[in-house]
Amino acid sequence: MIGFVILHYLDEDCTNTCIKCIRDLEGEKHIVVVDNASENGSGYRLMKTYEECEDVSVIFSSINAGFAKGNNMGVTYARQHFQPDFIVVLNNDVEINQKDFCKRVVDTYKEHPFDMMGPDIISQYTGVHQSPKRLDAITLESVRSKAAYVRRSQNPVLMYLSSEEKKNVLLYRWKTRKKREREGIDFATPKENVILHGSCIIFSRRFFEKRPEPFYAATFMYYEMEILDWICRRQGLVSRYEPSICVLHHQNVSTSQRFRTMLQRSRFVTDCLLDSLGAAERLLLEHSNEGVAL
Numbered sequence: 322m323i324g325f326v327i328l329h330y331l332d333e334d335c336t337n338t339c340i341k342c343i344r345d346l347e348g349e350k351h352i353v354v355v356d357n358a359s360e361n362g363s364g365y366r367l368m369k370t371y372e373e374c375e376d377v378s379v380i381f382s383s384i385n386a387g388f389a390k391g392n393n394m395g396v397t398y399a400r401q402h403f404q405p406d407f408i409v410v411l412n413n414d415v416e417i418n419q420k421d422f423c424k425r426v427v428d429t430y431k432e433h434p435f436d437m438m439g440p441d442i443i444s445q446y447t448g449v450h451q452s453p454k455r456l457d458a459i460t461l462e463s464v465r466s467k468a469a470y471v472r473r474s475q476n477p478v479l480m481y482l483s484s485e486e487k488k489n490v491l492l493y494r495w496k497t498r499k500k501r502e503r504e505g506i507d508f509a510t511p512k513e514n515v516i517l518h519g520s521c522i523i524f525s526r527r528f529f530e531k532r533p534e535p536f537y538a539a540t541f542m543y544y545e546m547e548i549l550d551w552i553c554r555r556q557g558l559v560s561r562y563e564p565s566i567c568v569l570h571h572q573n574v575s576t577s578q579r580f581r582t583m584l585q586r587s588r589f590v591t592d593c594l595l596d597s598l599g600a601a602e603r604l605l606l607e608h609s610n611e612g613v614a615l
Contacts, residue, residue: 322349323423324405326395327413328388329356333363335571336413337370340377348423351403352377355395358385378402387541387593388519393534400529410535411521414571415442425566426523436528436558437535437549439517440566441508447497450508451570452518453562458554459516459547461605468598475591484584512562514554519546520570531556537604543590544597548604555608 325343329336336354343352354371356364356379364381371377380398382391392410399408407426411417419425429438442451474480487493524535537548553560 322351322403322405323426324399324403324408325350325352326392326399326408326410327352327354328391328395328410329354329359329364329367329413330385331359331361331363332413333361333366336363336367339411339413339415340371342417344376345420346417346422347420350376350423351399351405353395353399354379355391355398356381357387357391358382388543389536389538389540389545393536393538396524396535397533400533406526408524409521410524411568412519412570415521416445416569416571418569419567422566425563429561429563429566430525433511433513433561433563434525434527434559435513435561436525436531437517437553437560438523438525438566439560439562440521440523440568441562441564442518442520442568442570444497444570444572446572447494449498449501450506451520452508453506453512453515454518454546455504455516456506456512457516459551459601459605461602461609464598464601464605468595468602471591471595471598475588475595480587480591481584484582484587487587488583509564511564514550514560515562516550517546517560517562518570521568522546528558531558537600539600539604540597542593542597544594544601548597548601551601551605 327336327339340352340354343350354367354377356367364379368379371379378398380395382394386394396408396410399405407430426438429435439452443449444451474483486496528535535549536545537552540548550560
C-alpha cells in the first residue's frame with residue numbers, strides 16, 4: 322500500500338483536484354491531508370467532504386507549521402495508522418496523470434532499491450523540468466554564498482525589479498529556461514544521490530528505519546531538499562531521480578493565495594529562504610565532525 326501526504330493551506334479547490342487525481346490512480350492507497358491551520362476554514366470543509374471516504378484522512382495542525390513540520394506530521398500519522406510500504410509527499414498543486422504511478426514506484430524499487438525517490442517534475446508555469454535541482458551536495462561555503470546573494474536581493478530596488486520581472490510571464494519563463502539550460506542537467510537519465518525537488522518526493526519504508534521524520538524541522542519553508550540531501554549522504558541513504566515517473570507541478574498556489582502582490586510574495590520567500598539558509602549553516606557547523614549523530 323502507498324500512502325500520500327498532501328499539505329493543505331487555503332486553496333480548497335486545488336487540494337480537491339489533487340485528491341481526485343490520486344484516488345483515480347490504480348492500486349491500494351490512502352491519502353492523508355494535513356491542514357496547515359488555514360484561516361479560511363477550508364480544512365474543515367475538506368474534512369466534511371471526505372468524512373465518509375475510507376481512503377482519505379484529514380488532520381489538523383494547530384499552527385501554520387510550514388513545509389517541514391507540516392509534512393512530518395502527515396508522514397507520522399500515515400506510518401502510525403496505515404503502515405504503508407511507500408509514502409509520497411506532494412504539494413497540493415501537483416497533478417499525477419500516470420494511472421500506473423503506484424506500480425511504477427514499486428517496480429522501480431524492486432529494480433533499484435532506494436530510500437528516497439523523486440520523479441520528473443514538469444512546471445506548468447515555465448515548462449522546465451524541476452528535478453533534480455542540482456547534482457552536487459551543499460557545503461558550508463555554498464550555503465554562505467547563497468545567503469549573501471539572498472541578502473543582497475533584499476535591497477528594495479532589486480526586489481521591486483525582480484517582482485516586476487516575474488509578473489512578465491514570457492520574460493520569466495525565458496529566463497527560467499535559460500537558467501536550467503546553463504545548469505546542464507540531463508533530465509532524461511536516472512541518477513542517484515542528487516538534490517531532488519520537494520514538490521513530490523517518494524519515501525520507502527527503508528528510509529524510516531534511519532529517519533522517523535524526513536524533513537529537518539528547523540526550517541519553515543524553502544531549502545528543505547538541499548538539507549535533506551546533505552543528511553541522506555551522511556547517513557548513507559540512497560536517493561534516486563527516476564524520469565520514467567512524471568508529475569505536473571502548478572507552482573506557488575498557496576503563496577499566491579496568501580499575498581496580494583508579487584512584491585509581498587517575494588519578501589516572504591526571501592525571508593523564509595534566509596531563515597532556512599541560517600538553519601542549514603548551523604546544521605553543517607554543528608555536525609562538521611564525522612560520526613556525530615543527527
